[in-house]
Amino acid sequence: MDRTAGPPRTGIAGVGMIGRVHLDAVRRTGAPVAGISASTPARARQAAATLGVARAFASSEELVTSDEVDVVHICTPNDSHARLAELALRAGKHVVCEKPLTTSAADADALAALAAASGRVAAVPFVYRYHPMAAEARARVADGRTGEIRLVHGHYLQDWLSLPGDTNWRVDRAAGGPSRAFADIGSHWCDLVEWVTGHRIAEVTALTRAVPRDGGTPGTEDVVQLLLRTDRGATGSVTVSQISPGRKNRLWFEVDGTRASLAFDQENPESLFVGGRGENAAVLRDPAVLSPDAARLSVVPGGHPMGYLDCFAAFVRDVHAAIGGGSPVRHPTFDDAARMVRLTEAVLDSAADRTWKEVS
Ligand SMILES: NC(=O)c1ccc[n+]([C@@H]2O[C@H](COP(=O)([O-])OP(=O)(O)OC[C@H]3O[C@@H](n4cnc5c(N)ncnc54)[C@H](O)[C@@H]3O)[C@@H](O)[C@H]2O)c1
Known part of the structure; x- marks a missing residue:
């Protein structure tokens, strides 16, 4: 069916940590929430009552x-x-699908092709793109102020799997897929750095490590250390870890250009480091002085901190604008997400045979 009048009616399959964030983001747009589903009908009914959602679907398929x-x-x-x-x-639905889009590159490519043929909006929440100061970094690369990008580097560190007894469905290869740390968070870092720089990661070599867990057998990888080359001649490296005590969600990157360096820290997203030979600066989020794209995302004045939930709300606004038609595609798409699944496979393949791999 093609229903064009009014804001899109939303259904949310799965209301764990991130499903609730999606619910909050949709509610902020004012669009109606048609219902939710959970792992069982009883859990869906309970969650619908707790979250104030009208309908509990019996299954995600329904x-x-x-x-x-x-x-x-x-x-x-x-x-x-x-x-x-x-x-x-x-x-015939528009789809917002969480990352990783799929657990194999073949499935991801097939799904991206199906989405393109469907004419529907198909989006993936690589939401760190929606931090205003990440958008400011992108603008400063695009307008030439940073110069030619020669180096990209950084890390994405978490600690919630650092103890032997820590576990989650993500550790189980059947539910989480063959890659854990890279598919879960490394993909966010790579998507963000590609988006900021306009470069594409073309070649990688990776070292992975899985630590022992209670029960004896290690799960999928806890750590990835990646060396990379981009299609436009930059080199780089990133460390991805879910076993770094004290690091809760430390996504940090730096891009070093011929004129300036830019560094962004997701846990302190209200400023952007701009490095120069003469002096360094911390550019604060103030819509009055930011580039148009960063100012667009800056929905409250400077000094009123924005964060992760605001990124999700801005992402959903862009998805709804695309569904409404007439707006440029600003959201990350299934094509972007399929690319990250191919990159994930290249990372695992490289770690397995200790060679460089091209990323298609
Ligand atoms: N974009 C982001 O920043 C971001 C952040 C966190 C998680 N994620 C992604 O979101 C997904 C969910 O992660 P999470 O952290 O919310 O996990 P979670 O464990 O908190 O929630 C998942 C929920 O899905 C439920 N569920 C299982 N099978 C289901 C089914 N068939 N139908 C409906 N519900 C079902 C589970 O019972 C659980 O409540 C993952 O793919 C993860 O990679 C993305």
């Missing part, structure tokens, strides 16, 4: 094909993304 839903948000564990997204697209 939700993603329902006539009451125009846009589906898939917020379930990784192994179900491909199947639910395909069902939703074939039912």
Whole structure:
């Protein structure tokens, strides 16, 4: 069905940590929430009551094909993304699917092709792009102020799997997929740095490490250390870890150009470091002085801190604008996400045979 009048009616499959963030973001747009699903009908009913959502669908399959839903948000564990997204697209829905888009590159490419053929909006929340100061970094690369980018480097560190007893469905290869740390968070870093620089990661070599966990057998990788080359001649490196005590969600990158360096820290997102030979600066988020794209995302004046939830709200606003038609595509797409799944496979392949791999 093609329902064009009014804001899109949203269904959210899976209301764990991130499903609730999506719910908050959709509510901020004022668009109606048609319903949610969970792992069982009883859990869906309980969550719907807690969250004040009108309808609990009996299953995610029912939700993603329902006539009451125009846009589906898939917020379930990784192994179900491909199947639910395909069902939703074939039912004519617009789809927001969490990353990683799928757990294999072949599935990701097939899904991206299906999305392109469907004519529907198909988006993936690489939401760190929506921090105003990350957008400011992108603008300062695009307008030439940073010069030619020669080096990209940084890390994405978390600590929530650092103890032997720490676990989650992500550790289980069947639910999480063959890559954990890279698919889960390394993909965010790479997407963000590609988006900021306009470069594409063309070649990688990687070292991975899985630490022992209670129960004896290690799960998927906890650490990735990656060396990379981009299609435009920059080199770089990134360390990705989910076992770094004290680091909660430390996504940090620096891009070093011929005229300036830019550094962004997701945990302190209200400023951008700008390095120069003469002097360094911390540019503060103030819409009055930012580039138009960064100012667009800056919905409160400087000095009123913005953060992760605001990124999600801005992402959903862009998705709804694209569904409404007439707006440029500003959101990360299934093509972007499929690229990150191919990169993830190249990382695992490189770690397995200790050679450089090209990223298609
Ligand atoms: N974009 C981001 O910044 C971001 C952040 C966190 C998580 N994620 C992604 O979101 C997804 C969910 O992660 P999470 O942290 O919310 O996990 P979570 O464990 O907190 O939530 C997942 C929920 O899905 C439920 N579920 C399982 N099977 C289901 C099914 N068939 N139908 C409906 N619900 C089902 C689980 O019971 C659980 O409540 C993952 O793919 C993850 O990679 C993305």
